[in-house]
Amino acid sequence: MSAQRDMKEKSPWRTPVTIIIITVIGVIAIVALVTVAVLQNKPLSQKYKYGIVLDAGSSHTALYIYEWPAEKDNNTGRVEQTHSCKVQGPGISAYASDPWKAGESLTDCMHEAQQKVPRNKHEETPLYLGATAGMRLLNMENSSASDQVFQAVEEALRQFQFSFQGARILSGQEEGAFGWVTVNYLDDRLKQGLETTGALDLGGASTQISFVSSNYDGSESPKNSVTFRLYGNDYNLYTHSFLCYGKDQALRLTLAQQTLSGPVIISDPCFHKGYTKIKNYADLYDSPCVSHRKPQGAPATFNHTGTGNFQQCQEQIKRIFNFTYCKYSRCSFNGIFQPLVQGPFGAFSAYYFVMDFLNLTDTSEPLTEVKDKLTKYCATLWSEITAQHHTVKEKYLAEYCFAGTYILTLLTEGYNFTSESYSKIKYIKQIKGSDAGWTLGYMLNLTNMIPAEAPDSPPLPHAGYVSIVTIMAILLFIVFILSIRPLWSRCSKQLHIV
Numbered sequence: 001m002s003a004q005r006d007m008k009e010k011s012p013w014r015t016p017v018t019i020i021i022i023t024v025i026g027v028i029a030i031v032a033l034v035t036v037a038v039l040q041n042k043p044l045s046q047k048y049k050y051g052i053v054l055d056a057g058s059s060h061t062a063l064y065i066y067e068w069p070a071e072k073d074n075n076t077g078r079v080e081q082t083h084s085c086k087v088q089g090p091g092i093s094a095y096a097s098d099p100w101k102a103g104e105s106l107t108d109c110m111h112e113a114q115q116k117v118p119r120n121k122h123e124e125t126p127l128y129l130g131a132t133a134g135m136r137l138l139n140m141e142n143s144s145a146s147d148q149v150f151q152a153v154e155e156a157l158r159q160f161q162f163s164f165q166g167a168r169i170l171s172g173q174e175e176g177a178f179g180w181v182t183v184n185y186l187d188d189r190l191k192q193g194l195e196t197t198g199a200l201d202l203g204g205a206s207t208q209i210s211f212v213s214s215n216y217d218g219s220e221s222p223k224n225s226v227t228f229r230l231y232g233n234d235y236n237l238y239t240h241s242f243l244c245y246g247k248d249q250a251l252r253l254t255l256a257q258q259t260l261s262g263p264v265i266i267s268d269p270c271f272h273k274g275y276t277k278i279k280n281y282a283d284l285y286d287s288p289c290v291s292h293r294k295p296q297g298a299p300a301t302f303n304h305t306g307t308g309n310f311q312q313c314q315e316q317i318k319r320i321f322n323f324t325y326c327k328y329s330r331c332s333f334n335g336i337f338q339p340l341v342q343g344p345f346g347a348f349s350a351y352y353f354v355m356d357f358l359n360l361t362d363t364s365e366p367l368t369e370v371k372d373k374l375t376k377y378c379a380t381l382w383s384e385i386t387a388q389h390h391t392v393k394e395k396y397l398a399e400y401c402f403a404g405t406y407i408l409t410l411l412t413e414g415y416n417f418t419s420e421s422y423s424k425i426k427y428i429k430q431i432k433g434s435d436a437g438w439t440l441g442y443m444l445n446l447t448n449m450i451p452a453e454a455p456d457s458p459p460l461p462h463a464g465y466v467s468i469v470t471i472m473a474i475l476l477f478i479v480f481i482l483s484i485r486p487l488w489s490r491c492s493k494q495l496h497i498v
């Protein structure tokens with residue numbers, strides 16, 4: 001017995017020092033396990049990538065800078081707009097007779113972009129220029145002038161260190177579809193496979209409507225169909241771009257129709273009473289949207305005078321839409337197929353500028369009330385309008401009555417929005433800090449940033465992984481302590497014996 005006890009007392013596993021050493025090693029091992037797990041799964045320090053898109057519109061050019069986390073560029077990372085710059089002066093199509101000025105006009109915003117994108121990222125940052133309806137019109141009218149403008153613009157953009165990917169005209173279909181992608185990407189509707197939001201874009205020279213309809217599979221009027229597979233979901237998008245039905249060209253169409261006989265004075269219900277301005281016939285008809293209608297023998301100028309009457313203005317505007325022919329099951333206007341509008345819509349660009357100015361962005365207000373408010377606004381004297389808004393550009397101010405009436409007419413008469421479907425429109429400028437428009441969708445497409453299939457997601461988010469490892473380690477530690485408890489009690493007895 002005593003020999004046995006001697007053996008037990010001499011076992012190296014039973015000494016207090018050994019137990020303390022084992023405990024310390026156990027604790028160190030567990031701490032090491034947790035540390036390694038945490039460090040191994042820690043997100044890499046955030047590095048960003050950048051992309052620049054120039055939107056060369058009919059009325060002006062704007063530059064957008066986008067940023068996204070570098071390690072997630074082909075699936076889960078969110079692309080965000082970090083900066084925008086409005087180019088001074090008109091759109092590039094206005095420089096047809098002085099093309100080099102089109103290139104020069106971009107340099108201030110490009111210098112801003114140089115400041116905003118980190119220096120060491122310039123070479124790898126793609127730079128795109130997309131031109132819309134202004135250049136579409138110039139190209140139709142004078143393709144060599146359009147080529148020269150592009151040459152000048154490309155030359156100017158190549159002076160910068162960014163990775164210039166070319167300048168081109170977007171088709172109306174691309175403009176509509178990429179606007180739709182932008183809106184739904186920013187709203188996280190694509191990744192989650194939710195019901196999508198339609199896109200309504202009102203530019204200066206063209207306007208786009210794009211939406212998914214359960215009544216449209218692309219078989220009727222295939223030219224209005226764009227199909228996408230995004231994040232594992234198939235979309236069949238209806239889209240149409242109406243050239244000459246942007247806000248500025250629609251105004252020309254409306255004025256052209258009032259000047260068919262070449263009068264010296266036009267009394268225009270879409271402008272405020274008291275508004276009067278001498279305008280040139282040559283300027284009014286200087287666009288392929290109206291040039292063929294220029295009245296023969298018209299005087300050089302006409303006196304454009306406002307009468308401020310919403311009802312009459314709407315009648316004038318309705319006349320620029322042709323509702324008389326349709327070879328499809330249903331049409332919007334000018335013989336263009338359109339399924340019934342469906343779902344929520346985001347309306348941006350001039351839809352937003354105009355309705356925001358007029359305080360009419362609340363679409364829960366009944367359409368009749370919206371019309372009443374616009375009727376009052378149009379009937380306000382020009383002197384009152386200018387006194388109330390002396391900081392607003394006079395050109396914009398003079399046109400809000402026309403623009404508001406045009407928007408309501410286009411939506412309700414053109415696209416057939418009813419009082420009910422109108423309430424599903426949201427006038428938007430930005431979504432989560434990024435401007436609504438085609439540019440983001442365009443860049444996402446060209447950089448393959450939206451995968452066709454849903455990306456594989458890790459089984460657990462980082463925080464979940466760390467929590468589970470920590471809990472497991474603590475449990476392990478408790479089990480370990482419990483398992484060595486008998487040794488502790490024997491050890492204390494031994495100490496007594498000693």
Ligand SMILES: Nc1nc2c(ncn2[C@@H]2O[C@H](COP(=O)(O)OP(=O)(O)OP(=O)(O)O)[C@@H](O)[C@H]2O)c(=O)[nH]1
Pocket residue numbers: 056057058059060091132133134202203204205206207246247248349350353354357396
């Ligand atoms: N009231 C107001 N109007 C604006 C503003 N910015 C642009 N606009 C006008 O809104 C209309 C649409 O502008 P954009 O969306 O830039 O259109 P765009 O790209 O030039 O035209 P498209 O080439 O047809 O797409 C034009 O008539 C512009 O003159 C603004 O800040 N306020």
